[in-house]
Amino acid sequence: MNPAISLLMALLLAGCASALPSPGKSGRQPINTGAQVINAGLPSPGQAKPTVFPAPVISRPAVPANIYQATSPASQAASVEPMMETDERLTIYFPPNGTEFKPDPGTLKQLDSSLPVAQRVDVVARTDADKPSAADEAVALKRALNAREYLIRRGVAASMIYIQYASAVDFAGDNSTAFGRSQNRRVELVIQ
Template sequence: MQRYHLNFLALPLYIYQKIQSIIIDMKAFKLKLATFSIALAMASMLGTSCNSLTKTQKGTAIGAGAGGTIGALIGKRAGNTALGAIIGGALGGTAGAFIGRNMDKQAAEIKNTVPGAQVVREGEGIIVKFDSGILFDIDKTALKPVAKTNIDQLSASLKKNPETNILIVGHTDNTGTAAHNMDLSVRRAEAVKAYAIAAGVDASRLTTQGKGDTEPIADNTTVDGRTQNRRVEIVIVANDQMKNQAKQVAVN
């Protein structure tokens, strides 16, 4: 490692302090660069090796190896707000495995009770996806009757598992202007939140985001692709109470 030596007696105090400040800034930059490199390496490893892991094992590895900051970076690089929310809050290790087992149980319950939903177990969380065609008419924000049934069913599970927080993310295809799509996605997410609250879910557990057409999961040049991109994702993650329980399990 390169060493920096300065002769204090040979330099006026002001110049000495300035040079020392530059050296400190250089070291801080190197540390940030190293941290960013680790994040990229973690993203690469996750992309190439995660297929061989179970969802619970993946959550354990992600949290233990990456932590919240790097996890959030991975989610951002992937263009996936839902995944970023899960990885960003992951504990990892034994605590993460405890949370993962709880999420396994709730995911199975949702699959059995909400037939209109696609349920994905991911790390220390759950992503529940609804095709917007199930929830809304085209370019509308009023929930369809079948949508209310689905959200009622999901809300029942959320109320049975109060130690979680829920992020509702609205998405659109790229038809129309970016501003219109963003507004539509926000209002649809808010509509789902409002109905879940009416169904008895504690409002303090619910947050919303609208992503417009910025996070497509399919080809917007095809009808089928646009249909897939018009969706609402409901992300279920551990709240502080569950995390504290998980940490106690890890210590004991």
């Protein structure tokens, strides 16, 4: 082997094996500590210290969504209603490949009491597929859209409804059993 290549390899391995300096020793501050957010730019000599802002309060993890309806500031200001104390989660189950949104009477009663004070409704549609496919994605989307239309007919503003759908993910039950698959064919309404 060429001695120059051997030397280069040895230098690369030595560089990879050295430990990185800790943030405290280098004088750099972490950008996001979880308690505060610090302006990422370090000050130059003679400049003021970085601006420190309080971290945003997040009540629940962000949910990736395929379709969002935006809310306008005017529509938010126009409807000031009492907020719900906690999120309410209602689940509606479907037959195989079914997309018709038909809540049972108990769920309807809960909807009637929760929707008037809701500030936001997340519609989360899932299927019982083993592998993601375009056909199952279409079923999940149709379930979500049917739930959205149902809520709009019941008086919920379209701007308050956010939908998410996916196939072959987020199983609620054991997908290897018939009962588990029946628990996975669902739409969850998260009312906030």
